[in-house]
Amino acid sequence: MNINISVKQLGKKHPVLQEKSISLDTSDSVVSVRTFLELIVKHQVELFHASSFEWEDEDTIHLPKENYLPILTDTGKVGFGxxxxxxxxxxxxxxxxxxxxxxxxxxALFQGDDQLESLNHEIDLSQNKSITFIRLTFLAGSYW
Known part of the structure; x- marks a missing residue:
């Protein structure tokens, strides 16, 4: 099942990640928030394992790849992938x-404009509403 995901942070003008379409390993169109989070984490861990560094792939000359410039313009971030x-x-x-x-x-987790507050809340993935993760930042300090 394909869904659109965006990640935002409070106080930031632009999203941390542009809206991205991912495919989840489920045939159910209605899942709980708990199941949805488990599916997202499983997908992201599999992507991480696929992109992790392998000893035999070590780049000793550190030359950028041919698609380096488009990556820079898309993300605004320098890295070698x-x-x-x-x-x-x-x-x-x-x-x-x-x-x-x-x-x-x-x-916080939103489906369209609706906040999902409980792990038991049901999400209808067939509605094709964008799912938004908003990272909440807390103020830290001390009383001196």
Missing amino acids: AVYNHNKVDIAKAQENAIVAFEDGLY
Whole structure:
């Protein structure tokens, strides 16, 4: 099932990620928020594992690839596209972290203009409404 996702942060004018279409491993058109988060995390972990750095792929001359300039213009970010992390992510632990973060209010989830506040809330993915993750930033300080 294809869905459109956007990631935003409070206080920022532009989204952290442009709206992106991803394909989830489900045939159900109605899923709970908990199941939706688990599917998103599974998809992202699989992407991370696919793009992780392999020892035999080490680039010793560090030349940019031929598609480097379009990536720069699209993202505005300089990088060589490799993830130099040799650790594999445990999908179950990552899913649990995402659920706990949602319960703790570290990010908000919207389907179209409707905020999804409960893990048991049902999401109808067949409506083709954009799903938006908003990262909430808390002020930190101390009383001196």
